[in-house]
Amino acid sequence: MGLRQNILTDPVSELDLRKIATVKPDTTVRQAVATMREHQLGCVIVVDSLGKPIGKFTERQVTKLLLDDTSKLDEPIKNHMLTSADPVRDTDSIAGMVSKMQVGNLRFICVTNAQGKATALAGQKSLMEYIADHFPRQIKVQRMRSKIFMDEREGA
C-alpha cells in the first residue's frame, strides 16, 4: 500500500503523538509558559475538571503578550487562551487531521479519546515523522549536510 493510501486510512493513533501538557483555566500565563518550556512544546491545552479540552495557548500568544504588557503574564490563562481547541479523535484518519490543520491553519492539534478527554498532542512534526517512518529508505538516505557542494572531495 502506498504512502498516500496509508495517510488516508491510518488513524491518528498511528502517529508518534506527543505527551500532552495540560493546565487548568486559572493557571497563570507565566506558569503555562514554564510548562511549555519544561515539556519542550509549543502549546499547552487548557482543560476543564473532567480533562476535556476547552482551549489552547500557543507560542504565538506568548510573543504577543510579551510585546503587549508583561504584567499579563500573571493573569489567568483563561483570559488569553484560544477558546477553540479543535480536537481530533484518536480514531480519526490522519488525512482528516491534515485537512483540519490546513483549513484552520493549525500547528498543534489536541487528540481526545472516546470520553472526550485530552490524551495527546499531534502536530505538523508528527506528520513529518510518520512520512519518514513509512517511507524510510527514501527519506532517511537524504543527506543531512547543509552544503550543496562538498568543501573537499571524497575518496581518491
Next chain:
Amino acid sequence: MKRKRRAAPPGEFHDPLSNYEEPQFDDNLERSLLQDVISEVMTYQPYKTIADHATVEQAMQMMAELEIACVMVTHDDKLVGVFSERDVINKVSENFRAVKDKPISEFMTPDPIVVHESDCPAKAINQMAIGGFRHIPVLTVDERIAGMLGPQRVVKYVEKFLHES
C-alpha cells in the same frame, strides 16, 4: 577484497548503467517526494529576514505583526541564523525586559541546517523529522536566501496529493 572489473571486449561499448532499475512508486506522493525538486512543488515564499544587529524586540514585533513563526537573521545579506517562537519561549520569555534591547544574534539559532531549491522534498522532510528542525531556510545553488520552509508549507504540499483520485 578486490573485485575484478569485467572489461568490455575491445571495440564494444558496455553501458555501466545497463543493470539500472528505475525506482517503482506506489503513488504520486512517493514519486514526488523523491523525484521532484523543492522549487517546483513546494511553497517557500514569502519569507522575512532581519539584520543580526536588530534587537530581540524588533524581531518579535516583526513576527507578531506578520503572524510568522520564524525569521531568518542575516549579516551582509548572508544567512547567519534563525530566530523562532521557540527561541522566544526558551531564551527570552523568562527575562523579556532585561533582554529585549539586546541584539538578536545573541538569541538566534546560529548556522541553521538548510536545504536548496534543487533538493527533493524528501530531504526537507528528513531535516524536519529526523533533525527535529521546524523551519528550514531554502537557499539557491549559489547560497543566496530563496525562502523558508515550515511545517505548515510541508503539510500543504502533502495535502494536495491526498485529494488526487
